[in-house]
Amino acid sequence: MRIYPSPESRRPSFTNFQMEVSGAPILVQSIAQKDVKSAVPPPYIQPPENRPTKLANENATDHKIPTIDLCKDKDLNLLREEVEKACRYWGAFHVINHGVPLPLLDEIRNAGSSFFEDLPMSERLRYACDSNSPASEGYGSRMLVASDDAVLDWRDYFDHHTFPISRRNPSRWPNSPSNYREVVEEYSDQMKLLAQKILGLISTSLGLSSSFIDDAMGELYQNITISYYPACPQPELTLGLQSHSDMGFITLLIQDNVAGLQVSKDGEWVTVDPVSHAILVILGDQTEIITNGIYKSNQHRAITNANKPRLSVATFHDPAKTTTVTPAFKPHKYHPVFYGDYVSSWYTKGPNGKRNLDALLI
Ligand SMILES: O=C(O)CCC(=O)C(=O)O
Numbered sequence: 001m002r003i004y005p006s007p008e009s010r011r012p013s014f015t016n017f018q019m020e021v022s023g024a025p026i027l028v029q030s031i032a033q034k035d036v037k038s039a040v041p042p043p044y045i046q047p048p049e050n051r052p053t054k055l056a057n058e059n060a061t062d063h064k065i066p067t068i069d070l071c072k073d074k075d076l077n078l079l080r081e082e083v084e085k086a087c088r089y090w091g092a093f094h095v096i097n098h099g100v101p102l103p104l105l106d107e108i109r110n111a112g113s114s115f116f117e118d119l120p121m122s123e124r125l126r127y128a129c130d131s132n133s134p135a136s137e138g139y140g141s142r143m144l145v146a147s148d149d150a151v152l153d154w155r156d157y158f159d160h161h162t163f164p165i166s167r168r169n170p171s172r173w174p175n176s177p178s179n180y181r182e183v184v185e186e187y188s189d190q191m192k193l194l195a196q197k198i199l200g201l202i203s204t205s206l207g208l209s210s211s212f213i214d215d216a217m218g219e220l221y222q223n224i225t226i227s228y229y230p231a232c233p234q235p236e237l238t239l240g241l242q243s244h245s246d247m248g249f250i251t252l253l254i255q256d257n258v259a260g261l262q263v264s265k266d267g268e269w270v271t272v273d274p275v276s277h278a279i280l281v282i283l284g285d286q287t288e289i290i291t292n293g294i295y296k297s298n299q300h301r302a303i304t305n306a307n308k309p310r311l312s313v314a315t316f317h318d319p320a321k322t323t324t325v326t327p328a329f330k331p332h333k334y335h336p337v338f339y340g341d342y343v344s345s346w347y348t349k350g351p352n353g354k355r356n357l358d359a360l361l362i
């Protein structure tokens with residue numbers, strides 16, 4: 001459980017800090033570039049119990065996250081068994097031979113790094129998201145809006161709304177490099193296909209029909225978030241992204257060659273080695289609910305490092321806010337969840353590990 005500092009020892013709130021530095025939107029990139037060379041500002045300092053105890057890799061166990069080969073001629077029973085094991089024991093796994101063209105993985109990583117590294121800040125700010133509404137599209141840094149006391153993540157991001165097609169408006173995305181919008185659209189379509197394939201495997205691995213989860217999800221809502229973690233002068237005090245599980249059904253994530261993503265396994269943090277051609281599948285909270293807890297959503301976080309910036313691309317697959325998700329097996333271990341309420345609660349309270357999901361346990 002997170003221990004909040006007593007009021008007297010509280011760090012300056014984000015709002016005060018914001019005023020101190022001129023009222024402009026606060027992006028970690030601008031802080032990392034000019035204001036801070038040797039110390040991070042107080043709003044980014046994690047309480048001691050949340051700090052990474054040692055730096056990159058050193059505190060990770062030698063567990064390795066499972067890798068599942070999705071090659072076409074694979075025996076279907078073997079494939080389901082591998083999926084079952086990975087979902088039951090990890091809630092996250094790499095897939096290879098996934099059918100997504102490999103050059104596309106590099107193209108979206110390159111498009112992202114070009115936005116964060118090649119464009120001047122004034123240009124990037126033309127795409128600033130609305131920092132007063134959660135999950136708004138565009139360039140931003142702050143994930144949560146409700147609490148001024150939340151410790152801030154050492155991360156900036158660009159969020160794209162990609163499905164349903166009615167939400168997709170490429171003119172709101174950068175157009176440099178010149179293929180940026182095209183790459184994001186193509187990547188979005190490919191991720192949707194892969195997510196549906198994997199949700200089918202997850203369903204059949206539990207004896208459900210292959211369209212069971214897809215049908216329960218209803219209209220698919222997909223967001224693509226490119227996260228950029230600038231090098232951080234004090235990685236031992238900060239997190240790139242605090243510990244959380246993803247809210248929806250399934251997240252497909254790729255990273256660059258800088259390690260930083262850690263998944264929780266049996267109470268320990270395990271660093272996910274970057275594998276450039278692999279895609280990481282992360283089970284979200286709705287998958288835990290619909291499988292009645294047979295499969296657990298994966299708790300994960302990102303750490304920072306002092307030497308290099310890091311980039312990841314996460315593609316989230318969620319139900320509509322009007323959808324209710326109910327466990328597929330009885331007796332139910334979770335209350336049915338009205339997804340819109342779940343999202344509001346997540347953004348109001350913050351993730352803090354898996355507390356929002358724990359609140360639904362019967
Ligand atoms: O950057 C990463 O590797 C993790 C990103 C993530 O967990 C998220 O955006 O939900």
Ligand SMILES: [Fe+2]
Binds near residue numbers: 244245246251
């Ligand atoms: Fe996540």
